[in-house]
Amino acid sequence: MSFFRRPMPLAQTVDQQASSSPLPLKQPAQQQVASLVVPSACNPFMESPIPTAGSGPQVITTALDGALWFTESLGNKIGRIDLNGTITEFPLPTANSGPVGITMGPDLALWFTERDANKIGRLPLFHRGPMTEFPLPRAGSGPTFITMGPDGALWFTETDANKIGRITPTGVITEFSIPTVDSGTEVITMGPDGNLWFTEEDGNKIGRITPAGVITEFPLPTAGSVPIGITTGPDGALWFTEFGGNKIGRITPAGVITEFPALAAAPGPFLIITGADGALWFTESKIKGDKIRRITTCGFVAEFTVPTFASAPHGIASGFDTAIWFTELNLNKIGRLRIF
DSSP: OOOOOOOOOOOEEEEOOTTOOOOOOOSOOOOEEEEOOOOGGGOOEEEEEOSSTTOOEEEEEEOTTSSEEEEETTTTEEEEEOTTOOEEEEEOSSTTOOEEEEEEOTTSEEEEEETTTTEEEEEEGGGOSOOEEEEOSSTTOOEEEEEEOTTSSEEEEETTTTEEEEEOTTOOEEEEEOSSTTOOEEEEEEOTTSSEEEEETTTTEEEEEOTTOOEEEEEOSSTTOOEEEEEEOTTSSEEEEETTTTEEEEEOTTOEEEEEEOOTTOOOEEEEEEOTTSSEEEEEOSTTOOEEEEEOTTOEEEEEEOSSTTOOEEEEEEOTTSOEEEEETTTTEEEEEOOO
C-alpha cells in the first residue's frame, strides 16, 4: 500500500480556483506550538493489545453500538473495541483481503474496503446477519478509504483505478473517473456542502465530487505536499493533512486554501478528525512516530506523546466517550486518549 512520503514547513494562505495554477499568496496563517508533558500518575492514555499478532491495524471508526471498529489489514479481520478496552475480532471470508477503510453505513452496518481482494465488505451490527462482500467491476481497483454519503450510499476511493466509487446498501456500484491521471486518491469524507471531498496524494490536489458525479479539483500551493487525511471541521471547512509538506491544510467549500505547519520536527501528519472539544486531531504516522497532535481552528498545535515509543499512530476517531481513539500500526495496539 502507498500512503507514505517525505516533509517540508511554513504557513501560507492561497485562494485558488478549481484546476488552476496557484495564485499569489495572502497573509500568513499564525501558528503556535505546545508540547504537553503529562505526569505518569495522570496518564490520559490507555493502550489495548490486539489479540492477533501482527494484525496491521489501519482505520478506526465509531459505530452506533457505542464501540469503535477497526480494520486489520494483515490479520484479515475486522476488530471491535468497547469503551473498556475489550477487543473482539471477526475474520473476513476472503483470504488476504487487506481491509483498510471502514465507516458506519446508513443501514446499521459497518462498510469497509478490501484493498487486496478488490471488494467492498458489509458487516451488520448487533449480529443481524452474515458478512457480505461486493466485488468491484474492474480488477485491481485498489479500494482504500470509504465514507457514508449524503445520498444514503457509501462512497469510496479506488486508488489504483483512479476513480471514486459509489455503492448502495443493496450493492449497486457506480464509478467516476478522476480527471487527473494517476492522482493517487486516498481519503474521502462527506463535506458540509452536501458533496464528497477527497485527497489526491500524487496529484497534489483536493477533489470534490457531487452526488451526481461531477468532479472539481483544487491544486495545493505546496509542491509535493502529499495530502492524505481529510475531514469536515467544526468551522464549516474541510481540514486535511499534508504528509510530505508537514502541514495541516484547510479548504472552504468555495476553494480557499490555508496551510498551517504541523510542527517543526517533520512528524508526517496522516489521518485527521474533529474531536469532541471542537479542535482537529491527527496522527503522526512516520516509521518511528509516537505522537497524537491537536490543532485548533486558529492554528495552535499541541502534541501528546503515546506511552509506547515508535508506535506509529495511524487511524484516528472520536469515541462516544469524547476520547480520541487511534490504531498503533507498528505495535499492534488500539490507543485511547482522554481529552476531558
